[in-house]
Amino acid sequence: MDAIRHHSYGPPETLVLEQVPDPVPGPDQVLVAARAHGVHLLDTTLRRGDGAGPLPAPRLPAIPGREVAGTVVAVGPGVDPAWLETRVAAHLGATPEGGGYARLAVAPVASLHRLPERLDLADAVAMIGTGRMALMTLEVAGIGPDDVVAITAAAGGLGSLFVQSALEAGARVLALAGGPRKVRAVRGLVPDAGPRLAVVDVTAPAWAEQARAALPRLDAAAATVAIDGVGGEVGGAAAGLLGPGGRLVVQGWASGRPNPVAASAVTPAGEAVQVRAVVGPGAPAFGDLRSYQRCALDRAASGAWRVLTHRVAFAEAARAHRELEERRTVGKVVLG
Template sequence: MHAIRLHAFGPAENLTYEKTDDPVPGPGQVRIAVAAAGVHLLDTALREGFQGPLPALPELPTIPGREVAGTVEALGEGTDPAWLGKRVVAHLGTVPGGYAELAVTDAARLHAIPEGLDPAAAVAMIGTGRTAMGILQFTALGPDSVVLVPAAAGGIGTLLVQYARHAGATVIGLAGGPAKAAAVAANGADLAVDYNAPDWPERVREFLGDRHATVVFDSVGGEPGRAAVDLLGPGGQHLVFGWSSGGVHEGGPLVFTEQELAERGITSRSVLGPPMLAKAGGGDNPVRVLETRALAEAAAGRLVPAVQRFPLAEAAAAHRALEGRATMGKVVLEP
């Protein structure tokens, strides 16, 4: 098979397209003919040699990627034969191997791809979608909600905008640059604003009149995150799931003290990792609960992920584009 391999940690150019041995499924596993592989920002950190939330860096050489969709074409010993020939999607967990024509994973990780959903969309929902479902657990959106999404052109932001619109909320989407702002408007935001424009907070205040934002879904942080929180009214929620422009809490480049937040009646909290999973419920596998919810939302047409596609051989270009904030939606590699 052909795959993307990393022989040394470092820049995107270290990702090379090579021919390598086909993986062999072990007991309880399947081999998937990959039609789409997800690219995550964490992949770029791992490529550089930063392990992030994972327990360890992968051994080199490695095939990156932890989200795949395709068709089951081989079974390991003891695997249910009903999986053979099925269209499936899976998050590989901490085990990489997704940037390839073939990938192996445990059958317990598989979800059947819903009818009518293409593999790239399924890949977006198994990773990005499950994260969005987790974030949304922490707030109840409705017609009285005023939602502000600072990274509204990204994979998660696109889904948050759609979900909030379906809930009847007023949605303000921020994005970096006119093209991204236009995409946010096309996605259904009531107001789409380029946060590179210095007067964007005034534009939002003018749009809202005597209202305030009730929820900020923040993965940007930094100056845009700080300005977004300033648009929250009393009782507002600041839900943090990233900080691509720098931190906004104590210890970050911009500081919100607990006293400042308390005086304004604003709740600010991180909603990733164990807190998100603990709230998901569903017994001993809350991750699967969120994955199932995400795929169901896509199958029903309530959530339509934005996807930016690259050929598998151009994984390095995909990483550069993602790191340079030149992408919109979920980045997907297609063999």
Template sequence: MHAVRLHAFGPADNLTYERTDAPVPGPGQVRIAVAAAGVHLVDTTLRSGDPNGPYALPPLPAVPGREVAGTVDALGEGTDPRWLGRRVVAHLGAAVPGGGYAELAVTDADRLHEIPEGLHDDQAIAMIGTGRTALGILGFTDLTPDDVVIVTAAAGGVGSLLVQYARNAGATVIGLAGGPDKVRHVSALGADIALDYNKSDWVEKARTALWGKDATVVFDGVGGTAARSAVSLLGRGGLHLVFGWSAQGITGGGPLELPPGWLAERGITSRGVLGPAMLERFGGGQVGLRRLEEESLARAAAGAVVPAVQRFPLAEAAEAHRALETRGTVGKVVLIP
């Protein structure tokens, strides 16, 4: 089979498309003929060899990737035979290497979800990881038509779903993105106000459009100066919910640090919502994550949200990484074998 392998940590060009041995499922496992594989920003951190990332670096050579969708083509010993031939999607877990950037991938059967009728493989990929994250973030709020929501990375995989969920709740949505193409995409998603956070006047435009009304929630996936400006629009009692800082590495980027005294004076709550915070809120461990995965897939299948997907051929995984690192993508990045 073909797979994308990493032989040495470093730039995206270190990802090579090559032939390798097909994996064999063990007891309780299945093998999936991969139709789509998810790419995550954390994959670029692992590839670069950054020791300060959220996961331990993998032993090399490694096949990256933690999300796959496709058809079960082989079973391990003791695996329920009813899985054979089914269209499935699975998050392969936090263990590295994941093995998803390949034509064939192996995972435990208890990680599988059957793909709902009418949902494409790449859409299922968007919902199994990114989708569950978006739902988990929403769980820290109870949005109503009285809310004014700012989404700072509104053209990204998570952000594009948050825009749609907030609109479904009747909230007024300000979607922020970098560049005119992304701003047009955010507007098409249904944001009431779509603005380019690279423009110096976006805060003034937002205030004018809101007719003096304060924001109540900031969903922050960017960090840095854009996030600081978004928080300045929050009124008393507002929420600043952090799910990333994609502006890391650029001028004014990185996680937004807000002094506790400043927050207390304005009655604003700022908190990170990923990792342990989300696990604790949704029952902990794989059980809670699986519940979010099931609900996320069901909502997409019902048409409540439409995940945005940007596709790259599997052989061009390096290009997909470069596009992610330069913030040149829209929606969830997916590799197609």
């Protein structure tokens, strides 16, 4: 079968298309002919040989990836043959050698979600990890109609879902996106948002001042919630938009640097804020992750969420990694 592997740690070019033996499903497993493969920033970290949280660097050679969508083509011992020819999406498990960048992937039958025909495979694979994380983050944020929500990386796979969900909850949204193309993408998510949505380009000069100036247009003196997955300068500036008692919801640090406000819970203006972690120390126990996956899939299938995907040909995984690392992607990155 075709698979993307790397035999050494390093830049995106270490990812190469190779022929490897077809895997065989074992007891309580199925074989999925995958046609959509989720790509995470975490994958780029592991490719470089850096551990990520509880995950160590992968053993080499490694096939990255943990999310696939496609059709079940074989079942292992103990699995109901009724699964054959079923369209599914699955998370392959939290291992550094996930095996998701492969045209055939072994998945535990307990990990499978049946997909309706109306749900695109790329949209489905985006929901397995990214949609799940979005719902967990929104649960922690607790957004309501009185909130003003600042969102970093608003054109990303997660950020685009946060924007839609905050507007759906009746809140006002200050979306921070990197570059004109991403600004347009965010504005197109909810075309009828009107004055409840302001979008600021974080690549523009003096963008932080522009973000502060946008708050009165949202009929607000300060944000009440900041959802940050970027950290560093951008995340700190987003947290700086919070007023007293505001909620800083931290769900990652794609910049490689943590949000500077998270450690002190005090903004540069001296305002004390609440810090709520979605991952790492202090994060809540979320329970059954499958329920979040199912809910995310249902929201995508129903049209409640418009899913933004950045699609790259399967053989061009190296390009997908480079574009993701260079922040040139809009939406969830999917190999197909």
